[in-house]
Amino acid sequence: MTHVSNGGGAPEGIEPVLREVVSALPSYVAGRRASTALAAALASNESHEAPLPSVLRVVREASDRINRYPDMAAAELREHIAAFLHVLPDEVVIGPGSVGVLQQLLAATCGPDDEVVFAWRSFEAYPILVSLSGATPVPVPLGADEGHDLDAMLSGITDRTKAVIVCTPNNPTGVAIDHNTLERFIAAVPPHVLVIVDEAYVEYVDAADSADTTRFFRAHANVCVLRTFSKAYGLAGLRVGFAIAHSSLAEGLRRVALPFGVSALAQQAAAASLDAATEIQQRVDAVTAERRRVLQILRESGWETPDSEANFIWLRTDERLRLNLLEAFDRADVLVRSYADDGVRITLADTATNDRVLAVLGSKDTFAQRSSSIVHEMDPAK
Numbered sequence: 001m002t003h004v005s006n007g008g009g010a011p012e013g014i015e016p017v018l019r020e021v022v023s024a025l026p027s028y029v030a031g032r033r034a035s036t037a038l039a040a041a042l043a044s045n046e047s048h049e050a051p052l053p054s055v056l057r058v059v060r061e062a063s064d065r066i067n068r069y070p071d072m073a074a075a076e077l078r079e080h081i082a083a084f085l086h087v088l089p090d091e092v093v094i095g096p097g098s099v100g101v102l103q104q105l106l107a108a109t110c111g112p113d114d115e116v117v118f119a120w121r122s123f124e125a126y127p128i129l130v131s132l133s134g135a136t137p138v139p140v141p142l143g144a145d146e147g148h149d150l151d152a153m154l155s156g157i158t159d160r161t162k163a164v165i166v167c168t169p170n171n172p173t174g175v176a177i178d179h180n181t182l183e184r185f186i187a188a189v190p191p192h193v194l195v196i197v198d199e200a201y202v203e204y205v206d207a208a209d210s211a212d213t214t215r216f217f218r219a220h221a222n223v224c225v226l227r228t229f230s231k232a233y234g235l236a237g238l239r240v241g242f243a244i245a246h247s248s249l250a251e252g253l254r255r256v257a258l259p260f261g262v263s264a265l266a267q268q269a270a271a272a273s274l275d276a277a278t279e280i281q282q283r284v285d286a287v288t289a290e291r292r293r294v295l296q297i298l299r300e301s302g303w304e305t306p307d308s309e310a311n312f313i314w315l316r317t318d319e320r321l322r323l324n325l326l327e328a329f330d331r332a333d334v335l336v337r338s339y340a341d342d343g344v345r346i347t348l349a350d351t352a353t354n355d356r357v358l359a360v361l362g363s364k365d366t367f368a369q370r371s372s373s374i375v376h377e378m379d380p381a382k
């Protein structure tokens with residue numbers, strides 16, 4: 001390596017120019033990371049539980065072989081998932097997180113002159129990845145119930161629409177779409193428009209009328225489903241997710257994939273997590289029980305919050321309340337995710353941590369009174 005004596009920086013001369021679409025991209029705002037052991041990390045919807053011992057054992061054993069490339073086809077994991085969801089291994093595409101798979105999906109299907117419809121506010125990766133593909137994002141405002149306004153999304157479909165992304169339960173509001181409603185929507189989307197159903201939080205849905213997307217997948221050639229091991233399965237740090245896609249689309253996704261994008265550690269941990277279904281379900285049940293408890297207390301305390309079917313809750317706020325909430329959570333060393341002009345999302349964790357959240361919020365009236373005198377010095381983008 002050559003020694004740089006000028007302290008770094010580009011030498012004089014012409015620098016590479018970014019594509020215009022890249023210069024214009026909004027940055028992905030990651031949830032802040034906990035910097036102390038006492039801080040509660042409730043900003044990224046991760047599982048708060050430590051990795052399962054059975055999964056850790058597999059990862060430790062696999063780490064003996066990190067001098068080798070992983071199986072690019074992820075054959076074993078695909079077979080595991082196929083058996084789990086009753087699809088064919090060829091219909092499963094593994095990627096570096098379901099965000100990675102979504103990028104492959106858009107790269108394989110969309111380009112300039114195309115449009116992609118999605119709800120807004122929803123997952124912030126959507127406008128970034130759609131723009132990067134060259135297509136035009138078409139965000140459609142959420143309904144008053146904080147869920148997708150599916151009629152408006154249908155109206156947003158034009159001759160140029162290539163894909164529609166449906167996020168259920170929706171990040172960051174937690175609202176899920178029930179089976180019949182989603183079925184009607186999919187039936188109304190023109191068959192040449194790809195319907196991408198992002199189910200990052202599907203494991204947490206316990207509504208009786210929850211959507212069975214594998215049925216939609218079987219019935220419609222234009223449906224594809226995204227799932228992840230980052231949330232309920234607790235593997236956010238290993239980066240692995242997948243799509244269920246019909247075979248010609250699946251083949252396209254494999255072609256645009258970054259070679260060896262999913263490590264052997266991630267592949268084997270994901271397979272081991274599917275084998276630990278009972279323990280994962282117990283962890284999910286604990287979160288959904290906490291969700292019921294927290295939602296009830298919040299509502300009794302005067303806070304309005306939609307029926308979350310995910311591992312987080314949503315508080316819509318005006319800017320003043322949002323900044324006051326951020327400041328109060330900051331003081332309590334609780335990291336939450338806030339969205340300018342929209343609200344605050346708080347990941348659910350164990351009972352003690354959720355109680356810290358409830359203690360910060362208290363009753364809505366008291367909170368509003370207490371904070372009415374606070375002067376704001378916080379970065380509003382935070």
Ligand SMILES: *Cc1c(COP(=O)(O)O)cnc(C)c1O
Pocket residue numbers: 045096097098099100123167171198200227228229230231236239240241
């Ligand atoms: C977290 C999340 C994902 C998945 O993230 P990966 O870690 O890339 O698998 C996908 N969609 C939504 C809506 C999410 O919240």
